Amino acid sequence: MKSYERLLEHNIKPSMQRIAIMEYLMDNPIHPSADDIYTALSPSMPTLSKTTVYNTLKLFSEQGAALMLTIDEKNTNFDADTSVHSHFLCRRCGHIYDLKCPEAIKQVENVDMDGHQVSEVHYYYKGICKNCLSKDKETRID
Amino acid sequence: MKSYERLLEHNIKPSMQRIAIMEYLMDNPIHPSADDIYTALSPSMPTLSKTTVYNTLKLFSEQGAALMLTIDEKNTNFDADTSVHSHFLCRRCGHIYDLKCPEAIKQVENVDMDGHQVSEVHYYYKGICKNCLSKDKETRID
DNA sequence: GTGCTTGCAAATCGTTTGCAATAGC
DNA sequence: GCTATTGCAAACGATTTGCAAGCAC
Secondary structure, eight states, X not given: OHHHHHHHHTTOOOOHHHHHHHHHHHHOOSOOBHHHHHHHHTTTOTTOOHHHHHHHHHHHHHTTSSEEEOOSSSOOEEESOOSSOEEEEETXXXXXXXXXXXXXXXXXXXXXXXXXXXXXXXEXXXXXXXXXXXXXHHHOOO | OHHHHHHHHXXXXXXXXXXXXXXXXXXXXXXXXXXXXXXXXXXXXXTOOHHHHHHHHHHHHHTTSSEEEOOSSSOOEEESOOSSEEEEEETTTOOEEEEEOOHHHHTTTTSSOTTOEEEEEEEEEEEEOHHHHHHHHHHOOO
16 A cells, blocks of 8 residues: 555654545645545545644645645645646646646756755746637637 | 836726835835735825735736735735746745746746646745754854 | 544634725726 | 725635544554
8 A cells, every 4th residue: 555655654653544645645646625635535534524634734744745735826735746846727727737847947956046945846837728728719709 | 106107017007005015015025915015004004904905916916017926825925026036935934035046947938838828937945044044053062 | 541643613814705985087 | 977996894714723532552
């Protein structure tokens, strides 16, 4: 069970709840919010509380086991993929896409940060996603 | 008066409140929150309401006259400098620093965005700032 | 049984909404 | 006078807190 090992790797003591939340994050790379996770797990874990979801996600991000994304002004979103990559938020449909981090950027970390010690990097892009763009084309009257 | 012209440039009809808020943003490039701005202006504008500050900042960011930063999970911060640059948040003191956007990154926009139409770019770094680092050194017992 | 984890209910707080009062052309 | 802007009070909603109960070693 991958999620279990993932917790150990990040010095997080496993519990039923923690395993379930990590598993959900790893199996559903859709950048869910705390509420999304609670709603998804609640049916199969009726005693799960939202507080536990919040506590657990906070723990994960502190331990580096998940990324806390603040790309969407309305919600905090979570990502089990902690490798260096960028995110794109569609202003129309609200989806968050993963983007390869452009090669040019990868070199940049820890270089020329003006003396600050960097431990987290977030590259956010916002606009209209290609799916919403193509819907525009379909319905346009030329 | 610079802030007045700035509003016109972005098709924002000037008003006392809008001018004051833009002026505060331009004169205080400390990435204030809505509440910071309200608190700062309130003494000299006793009838100013927080609602107006929120409405105005929303308008500014929609019109491209200011950036809405979501680097800090707790607060939304605003920046009158809309040129391409990065931000660094110190986890210890909470300050947000402007950073030159590394040359390598500047080229990247609108390139290889996987077909998505990008209208906003946010580069966020988090960690411990150089000032907090040097305080650590002073008090360390070697 | 000690300490960590969980979960409920209540509180918090930044932000938004509804709507009436006001200002500007 | 008509339209946009402002501001108050109330609502909202995501997240946090206090604390009691449960679990694990």
